[in-house]
Amino acid sequence: MKILVLVKQVPDTTDVKFNENGVMIREGLQSILNMFDQFALEEALRIREMYGGEVSVMTLAPEQAKTAMQKCLALGADKAYHISDRAFGGSDTLATSYALSLAVQKTGPYDIIFAGNQATDGDTGHIGPQVAEWMKIPHTSYVERVEKIENGTITVKSLLEDGYRMIEMKLPALVACIPPPNFEYSNPSMSGIIKAKNKPYIWMKADDIDGDKSKFGLNGSPTRVVKMYPPPKRERGQIFTGDYSESVRKIIEHLKEKKVIE
Amino acid sequence: MVDFTFTEEQEMIRESVRDFARKKIEPIALKMEETHKIPDDVIEGMAEMGLIAPTVSSKYGGQDFDPVTAGIIAEELSRADPTGSIPVFYLVQASWGHVFNKYGTEEAKKEILPNVTKGKWFLGIATTESDAGSDVLGTKTTIQKVGDKYVVNGEKMYISGVREAYTRGGGHVTIAKQFPEKGAKGMTLFYLPLQSKGIIPQYVDDLGREGISTGGFTIDNVEIPSHYIIGQEGKGFYIVHEGYEYARGLIAVICAAAGLKSLERGENYLKQRKAFGMPLAKFEGLQFKLAEHYTKLSYLRWGAYNALWTYHQEILGKASRFEVSKAIAMSKMFAQEWACEAIDDVMQWQGAFGYTRECVDQVAWRAVRSFGWAEGAKEIMKVIVSRELLGKDYTAYK
Ligand SMILES: Cc1cc2nc3c(=O)[nH]c(=O)nc-3n(C[C@H](O)[C@H](O)[C@H](O)COP(=O)(O)OP(=O)(O)OC[C@H]3O[C@@H](n4cnc5c(N)ncnc54)[C@H](O)[C@@H]3O)c2cc1C
Numbered sequence: 001m002k003i004l005v006l007v008k009q010v011p012d013t014t015d016v017k018f019n020e021n022g023v024m025i026r027e028g029l030q031s032i033l034n035m036f037d038q039f040a041l042e043e044a045l046r047i048r049e050m051y052g053g054e055v056s057v058m059t060l061a062p063e064q065a066k067t068a069m070q071k072c073l074a075l076g077a078d079k080a081y082h083i084s085d086r087a088f089g090g091s092d093t094l095a096t097s098y099a100l101s102l103a104v105q106k107t108g109p110y111d112i113i114f115a116g117n118q119a120t121d122g123d124t125g126h127i128g129p130q131v132a133e134w135m136k137i138p139h140t141s142y143v144e145r146v147e148k149i150e151n152g153t154i155t156v157k158s159l160l161e162d163g164y165r166m167i168e169m170k171l172p173a174l175v176a177c178i179p180p181p182n183f184e185y186s187n188p189s190m191s192g193i194i195k196a197k198n199k200p201y202i203w204m205k206a207d208d209i210d211g212d213k214s215k216f217g218l219n220g221s222p223t224r225v226v227k228m229y230p231p232p233k234r235e236r237g238q239i240f241t242g243d244y245s246e247s248v249r250k251i252i253e254h255l256k257e258k259k260v261i262e
Numbered sequence: 263m264v265d266f267t268f269t270e271e272q273e274m275i276r277e278s279v280r281d282f283a284r285k286k287i288e289p290i291a292l293k294m295e296e297t298h299k300i301p302d303d304v305i306e307g308m309a310e311m312g313l314i315a316p317t318v319s320s321k322y323g324g325q326d327f328d329p330v331t332a333g334i335i336a337e338e339l340s341r342a343d344p345t346g347s348i349p350v351f352y353l354v355q356a357s358w359g360h361v362f363n364k365y366g367t368e369e370a371k372k373e374i375l376p377n378v379t380k381g382k383w384f385l386g387i388a389t390t391e392s393d394a395g396s397d398v399l400g401t402k403t404t405i406q407k408v409g410d411k412y413v414v415n416g417e418k419m420y421i422s423g424v425r426e427a428y429t430r431g432g433g434h435v436t437i438a439k440q441f442p443e444k445g446a447k448g449m450t451l452f453y454l455p456l457q458s459k460g461i462i463p464q465y466v467d468d469l470g471r472e473g474i475s476t477g478g479f480t481i482d483n484v485e486i487p488s489h490y491i492i493g494q495e496g497k498g499f500y501i502v503h504e505g506y507e508y509a510r511g512l513i514a515v516i517c518a519a520a521g522l523k524s525l526e527r528g529e530n531y532l533k534q535r536k537a538f539g540m541p542l543a544k545f546e547g548l549q550f551k552l553a554e555h556y557t558k559l560s561y562l563r564w565g566a567y568n569a570l571w572t573y574h575q576e577i578l579g580k581a582s583r584f585e586v587s588k589a590i591a592m593s594k595m596f597a598q599e600w601a602c603e604a605i606d607d608v609m610q611w612q613g614a615f616g617y618t619r620e621c622v623d624q625v626a627w628r629a630v631r632s633f634g635w636a637e638g639a640k641e642i643m644k645v646i647v648s649r650e651l652l653g654k655d656y657t658a659y660k
Pocket of ligand 1: 386387388389390393394395396397419420421422423468476632635636637638639640641642645
């Protein structure tokens with residue numbers, strides 16, 4: 001089984017601040033492996049454990065993203081492909097997915113491609129599906145679990161708003177993963193970290209992937225960000241204190257006043 | 263050139279241990295005050311991560327880690343566990359695992375170390391007796407060769423991890439007199455399994471580090487095989503200092519981390535608590551305390567890493583044992599005091615709450631206070647540094 005996981009390094013957004021123009025303040029923010037991608041990787045490693053094979057990881061990102069890639073290797077991935085080139089500067093999701101799809105084909109073929117469902121910074125959820133569309137292979141998003149792989153097909157459990165659906169796809173296929181609630185992320189072990197140093201780390205440039213160069217970077221990016229703003233701050237709710245039944249009565253009165261209930 | 267940065271790999275180790283400790287240790291840390299036990303799943307998790315005796319060779323399940331890298335792990339464990347129990351569990355095994363790995367026989371290493379690194383057994387150190395602590399030569403426990411075995415008699419006291427080794431398995435690197443007439447050259451170091459026939463444990467009620475036991479044991483005609491001798495007969499007094507020194511360096515890091523973590527809690531409190539219409543953080547009298555403690559503890563932290571680095575240089579053959587002894591003793595000399603002073607002030611800032619059992623900082627204070635004695639009293643650190651400065655001719659005793 002040849003498996004590839006697409007990953008991204010993102011700013012740690014657990015405690016983000018915005019400046020007055022609504023732009024995220026990046027200074028002081030740590031960079032981390034996108035948690036959706038880590039889940040995808042852990043799912044890929046579980047599949048390798050069950051069916052054997054090799055798991056590679058791939059990112060299209062500036063050099064600093066190497067830390068996130070090293071973490072993937074430390075967690076157990078076998079090989080890393082890091083595509084980094086000025087030519088990809090200013091890429092939107094379309095240009096990124098185009099370049100990635102070329103690199104996937106160049107380094108493949110793979111049986112399964114894993115991706116995080118979305119990245120915690122952009123939150124578009126585009127990359128996985130777009131890579132698959134460029135490659136014309138089946139794909140499913142919101143995958144919480146790969147159920148089985150047999151007879152050249154993969155069955156995945158995908159999250160819906162009100163339940164799940166089981167989807168069977170022909171391989172090769174792409175699955176965009178989302179961690180189930182309370183998923184326990186692994187930490188790289190000491191020996192994993194040491195072994196990571198000696199695993200193949202392959203740098204790739206724009207010239208290393210064949211394709212239509214006009215679709216790379218800013219030129220290949222139809223998306224224009226017009227304005228960014230944080231969602232308006234919600235006012236603090238009103239708190240009713242005191243005796244329990246008295247507070248409930250007050251809340252009901254208040255809601256009636258506001259015509260929320262009759 | 264001086265470069266105070268950690269390697270990429272070390273940073274990754276720090277991040278991974280910090281995240282592990284945040285998820286698995288922080289939530290249970292204070293509970294150990296009542297359970298008097300490190301939860302089994304934490305020990306299992308640590309073993310899986312490779313955090314138990316990582317100083318041991320990978321041949322026996324360790325990680326071949328150098329002292330600085332071992333220090334990084336100690337620091338992160340200390341930040342996460344104010345009771346100090348897990349840091350102690352870690353530092354003792356890391357230090358004495360190193361000694362065992364260096365001087366143990368191949369047979370003993372194969373038999374014992376994998377069980378230690380897997381978290382099944384505990385590996386401790388037993389030199390102190392009720393009548394001899396700093397003065398190791400005052401040891402009364404004896405070891406005698408009888409046929410192809412050795413027989414040990416005596417007692418040890420104030421020993422960390424007695425319950426752990428007695429119930430889980432494992433034992434202690436132990437010192438005893440083999441040739442009493444030879445003084446320092448008559449002491450032998452060996453591995454003493456605590457589940458041996460003839461060992462009777464007892465426990466003391468410590469002020470802190472509640473998750474790991476301190477106790478003692480009587481040793482009544484306990485037989486050990488010859489391959490349990492560590493190093494050579496008569497070399498124990500010299501070898502044992504290599505373990506102490508490893509442990510002291512780790513303790514200095516642990517003290518700095520415990521103090522700095524307490525200051526972080528203190529900073530938050532100073533910003534939130536208001537008095538006289540403004541946050542406490544605005545009072546310079548308190549700010550200056552914060553600045554002073556932070557500065558001292560940062561020096562302590564770097565002093566400790568420098569000492570561990572010197573230890574590593576010695577392993578690489580680039581520094582002498584004397585340089586190590588001095589650097590290590592300097593790092594431990596004020597470690598407990600500076601950390602306790604900082605934590606004491608953080609307790610003070612919290613007003614009356616600081617004097618309650620709910621206040622985390624008093625837990626940290628009780629833990630750190632133990633390092634004024636454990637693995638070598640702070641006064642002895644001054645004895646060592648003076649000896650290194652003035653030369654042996656000026657030591658009052660050998
Ligand atoms: C919580 C805890 C855990 C411990 N765990 C272990 C363990 O796992 N294994 C182990 O072997 N031991 C352990 N110890 C014991 C520790 O190593 C000893 O307490 C320490 O070596 C001091 O010995 P002592 O207590 O006998 O004090 P003493 O040696 O009797 O000293 C008493 C006091 O006099 C001072 N003093 C002694 N000699 C001099 C001198 N020459 N100049 C100036 N001052 C001096 C000492 O610094 C100390 O303050 C532990 C101790 C504690 C508190």
